[in-house]
Amino acid sequence: MMRGGGTPSPTAGPVPHAARVIPDTYEAGSAGVAGARVADAGREGGPARDRDEKTPQSVSGLSHAPLGPTNMRALTLSTAVALLALGCTFEGMVTPPDLDGGPVIDRDADPFPGWRHCRGGDGGAGDASCGDASAPPPVDAGPPPPPCNEISFRYVNPGASTVWVSGSFTPRSTDPSEWARDPSEGALEMVNDGTGVWTLTTLIEPFGRHEYKLIIDGTDWIADPNAEELVADGFGGQNGVLLVCTTGCGEIDAFDWRDAVMYFAMVDRFRDSDGRADPVPGATGGDATRGPSGQYEGGDLPGATGALDYLADLGVTAVWLSAPYENRDSAGAAIDPASDSHQYSAYHGYWPSPANIDYSDPRNPSPRPAVESRIGSASDLRTFVDTAHATTGADGRPMKVLFDYVMNHVDIDSGLHAAHPDWFARRGDGRLPLCGPENLWDDPYWGTRCAFTDYLPAFEFDNADARRWSVNDALWWAREYDLDGYRLDAIKHVPLNWLTDLRARLDSEITAPEGGRFYLVGETFAYDDPGLIRSFVDPDTMLDGQFDFPLKARLCEAVFRPDGNLGNLSSWMDGNDAFYGPSAIMTTWAGNHDIPRVIHFASGEIGNCREGSNPGNGWDWRPPQPSDAAPYERLGVAFAILFTNPGIPLLYYGDEIGLAGGG
Incomplete structure (x- = not known):
């Protein structure tokens, strides 16, 4: 099963320090916080400390083995360490006034010229304009991406006469609490390419989480072997799971x-x-x-x-x-x-x-x-x-x-x-x-x-x-x-x-x-x-x-x-x-x-x-x-x-x- 969506990321220019790697030795500033007394013992034991007591302010070198071949996580790790090595701080972390923490990343700043802040909508890649730079891209961006609720099903069974898809997104017309049993009730028909490969590409609504099954030859309800996730169906079998995203601009402030x-x-x-x-x-x-x-x-x-x-x-x-x-x-x-x-x-x-x-x-x-x-x-x-x-x-x-x-x-x-x-x-x-x-x-x-x-x-x-x-x-x-x-x-x-x-x-x-x-x-x-x-x-x-x-x-x-x-x-x-x-x-x-x-x-x-x-x-x-x-x-x-x-x-x-x- 494949899904559409995925708006190409706008060209935002280089990310500060992202390309840096961990040197053989690096220097990182220590962070401290001032505040009220912390009593710390019992389970932890040991002496408690006053938050007004300064943590050490000196900086010394610390050796680590260099990274091997770069991959995405290695880049993440090296970026994190490089930021610390350069004295950068993250928003919310406090640095003592007598220790230069380096530049602070401003999350509210525009990341590049022409950036438009995306507001409203309900998420996803359907609205390709929202979140893209207003300036034209330097190269042909290609055709717009498909809506992210466009789902493609694929199932191989040369011996099947019919294959239908039914789930919580295909309620029976006569009883919405039950799934459609055949196309007359709303089940979706898959198409045989002549070699036994059955396919279907369709828009799934409403958005959200759905469970579904494949119906083979009108009577055999089975779990989709290509489902991204399977859950128990309550009858000793399994249902496939679809997580169908929304389309539009997206509420970037929603809690997750x-x-x-x-x-x-x-x-x-x-x-x-x-x-x-x-x-x-x-x-x-x-x-x-x-x-x-x-x-x-x-x-x-x-x-x-x-x-x-x-x-x-x-x-x-x-x-x-x-x-x-x-x-x-x-x-x-x-x-x-x-x-x-x-x-x-x-x-x-x-x-x-x-x-x-x-x-x-x-x-x-x-x-x-x-x-x-x-x-x-x-x-x-x-x-x-x-x-x-x-x-x-x-x-x-x-x-x-x-x-x-x-x-x-x-x-x-x-x-x-x-x-x-x-x-x-x-x-x-x-x-x-x-x-x-x-x-x-x-x-x-x-x-x-x-x-x-x-x-x-x-x-x-x-x-x-x-x-x-x-x-x-x-x-x-x-x-x-x-x-x-x-x-x-x-x-x-x-x-x-x-x-x-x-x-x-x-x-x-x-x-x-x-x-x-x-x-x-x-x-x-x-x-x-x-x-x-x-x-x-x-x-x-x-x-x-x-x-x-x-x-x-x-x-x-x-x-x-x-x-x-x-x-x-x-x-x-x-x-x-x-x-x-x-x-x-x-x-x-x-x-x-x-x-x-x-x-x-x-x-x-x-x-x-x-x-x-x-x-x-x-x-x-x-x-x-x-x-x-x-x-x-x-x-x-x-x-x-x-x-x-x-x-x-x-x-x-x-x-x-x-x-x-x-x-």
């Missing part, structure tokens, strides 16, 4: 998740609006501004709200907020108490402690789900979301908000567990199956039922009542706070029936936010098992994407290690881009809350690019803030690669200044 830039703000460790904290008795204390702490430190929702303008200036378009739900009210031991004797609070939000909420009326639960009081109130949370939606992000659109949703387990002292102990997985003798001590993390059965600790029992989602309660809860928060998406924690430890139920009900019950869908991104901690990550990605029935752990590892190896090779990274990324499917929207990242701070990978202090959470790093290592420029330059290169390649790049709070921390 593929263009998003995400920022993860762990509320308790992000910004403190009032200087107060509400500690949990028994948690290992300490002031996170001076050292590691397992205690609440006072970051709150009003503080996060006050940072939204800063995030917009940074270039952010979507904020992932740590789980704001009511959490465990007492201290808890580490996952492996044998190696970590410290006691922790639930400052991170991953120990939900819901009351026995009745969702008989899913829109009016009783009692009302509670926000964790240590970070703010329900009013504070609503103010954060409403203010974010009223804040213009770097893309010129309202900023988007995702919550971290924790569906695997609850606090054993919660009202929900007390009222429904049968909703939670246990062994035959009543004991909780423990993931770590019993080595059940990857067990085919217990891996989706084991408890991370003895105070976090996991749901038994084969219990329909438990599964329904959890999905109702997720929908309530999404609807109540007008969310744009969820980051789903530890998705590989949850049965697929929970995920498919959630997606189906989100699609049917929640009004799609701007961007056309409620974005679901999962966390599957697997650096070397992309197949496992992919098994949860299907925007129609499961996740839109996942955090790209394999890319993180290879990015680290190529950019942060002395023997790194950008050419090898480029070749690997060529295959990785398509691996998760054409509709997947992965989230790419260099640092997060489950590993040591990325600046220590960039500095070479941590050589294992697959390093995970290590309590010794957070409590005993206490890595200092690097004092030389090279780690910050390497980090800038890593972000340049993420920001110029497919996926939603993630900034973990503090990584924009290379904040130190053990993890």
